Amino acid sequence: MTDFLATRAQFHIPEGVIYLDGNSLGPLPRAAASRIAAMVEDEWGEMLIRGWNEAGWMHQPRRVGDRVARLIGAAPGTVVMGDTLSIKVFQALAAALEMRPDRQVILSDTGNFPSDLYMAEGLCALLDGRARLKTVPPEEVAGHIDERVAVLMLTEVDYRTGRRHDMPALTAAAQAAGALTVWDLAHSAGAMPVDLAGADADFAVGCTYKYLNGGPGAPAFIYVAPRHADRARPALAGWLGHAAPFDFEHAYRPGAGIERMRVGTPPVIQMAALEAALDIWDMVDMNDVRARSVELTERFIRGVEAACPALVLASPREAALRGSQVSFRHPDGYAIMQALIARGVIGDFRAPDVLRFGFAPLFIGPEDVDAAIGTLAEIMEGALWDRPEYSRRAVVT
């Protein structure tokens, strides 16, 4: 049984803050600063170039990949870290598309994170007519899987609404139609159990700065099913994905299995922060996380609907259809969120009208949920958001 008081004690949460935005950027693990300092001073400082071998920097993307693999139902040796999520989307998509040379369509949904769609668009433009991106509403995806679809590219949990796709069912439907799948786990990894192997997913990608708490700019990950790993051709053919990077051959030969999805030099300092976060994940059972997450999101929906009738639920009401976030709509959503943040309850806003609240059980408990509901109710009852300083729109990430 996961001890959520113990996990919470591992994070630094600023005094007076209730942090419901761990779905955007997870908070600082208490051990991260000293972990990074040790890496910087003892490894970079003392080992210099030898750190690549002696401190194991060169193999870190695989070693850390194995730690992430456990959290997403992937076997050791099937996940590697590096780059950003957008780059990993491109890699997975390019490889998958090439494995279906007689098909043209990348099928996705209009709720997918825009960068995934943009990367697909950029790839299609490069391929100059060879492939095209088709987006349909999230609820209609299943109905559009047909023999023209080369790749089904979906984000499991919708970044705005928290709506969750049925990964096993859609993967099976895609494969039955002869298509491959690319799953983006940005809002799944660390939010709930994911079973990539069980769902028989083909490719998956994700980031580590949200629920996994790896820090701003933490590296992304990519998963390739073992049956494809030695066949997938890397479009981004970087030297660290070469079969023998230090032989400096003139021609590219892809590395074995998941190694070929490496591109350039890994972000060693960011990786130290991520490793501190993964130490906390070692204390955690994902099934316990899910049970707690459902408890927290149900409690929040019940409380907000009772206390704030003007807010309209934008997330699925049924827990099984949601990730670990809850969204509400209100025409003054931006100002309401600013008023909340000014009172220490940090969620975020997504245009045009979505208030987004993430519930990360590792550091959020029922008492936080109740306090957040109370603050939100006060703001709504007193129309406290209706002040000029809350309505000035700035960049919100």
Added chain:
Amino acid sequence: MTDFLATRAQFHIPEGVIYLDGNSLGPLPRAAASRIAAMVEDEWGEMLIRGWNEAGWMHQPRRVGDRVARLIGAAPGTVVMGDTLSIKVFQALAAALEMRPDRQVILSDTGNFPSDLYMAEGLCALLDGRARLKTVPPEEVAGHIDERVAVLMLTEVDYRTGRRHDMPALTAAAQAAGALTVWDLAHSAGAMPVDLAGADADFAVGCTYKYLNGGPGAPAFIYVAPRHADRARPALAGWLGHAAPFDFEHAYRPGAGIERMRVGTPPVIQMAALEAALDIWDMVDMNDVRARSVELTERFIRGVEAACPALVLASPREAALRGSQVSFRHPDGYAIMQALIARGVIGDFRAPDVLRFGFAPLFIGPEDVDAAIGTLAEIMEGALWDRPEYSRRAVVT
């Protein structure tokens, strides 16, 4: 006049080490650890998600890009940080190629860093016959520039030999033939003055963990000439290169100018280390760096040739044709380098037989050169490398 005693004092060099491998991984700036700690604790820890705006993380890739721009002869607003060098090569190459739709050839040289060639190969495979990579010996590049060449892609300074291409002349020749240029500055940035604007270069890319001392995994940079910046189409169409990333539009619209070369979330922690290094660069005039670098490399060549006749110079003898490194060949190069490293003189080895020594004036002085020559002479005279522990080949980066 740059004070090289002052710059040297800004770095941590381990006791007993003469570090001639700053061309592979620069040493730790003394201020880096506290700079990173402040970023991690005060920004990530306290600001949480608000750090993107309040600490300026979102604009850091441009702000830091401007600091790098000064060192490579580029105007403010023409350089942006992110990803790895291999990814930046791909971006520059894809954009340049698209601007020459009627031409097929990417011309490069056999001395180019393999990852640049691999990325070009990967891009050509994606483009399925639309383009092909042609490599010729470094000395023969000029003779192969013709009306079939779409892009001339070169690394200014050869990673093994230190041989330097004539950037202004080759750029002019390429442009006279109607081609565009992509210059890789991996071994130039921070090693010697680069004048991208003066040379009228089209695209340039580079890394920041070598002479710039940004730390292992530090982000790369990309430069796009202002005349191309609003026309270059991003093949890696990530959301942070979008004209309005936080509007979450469904279709990609490239951002203004160099902004469009951003892809995903920037590595904020790595960037803090790089900023500490760039503070040191603010004390430096690149012309002084070059003068000192020539003095050091001349001294090293003279000394080694006098003391170690078995070593054969692999770098150009004329300083104007070299970067800031000197390479020698010897059949037992690997073991010799291991013997040197065991005695605290750290250079590196590149297959099959190249001993590589980098001279970074910010922390290397004439007394280091003399000491390194002395140690190397001892090893060569006594055949001290001929021991089993030095010949075991491990991964060397």
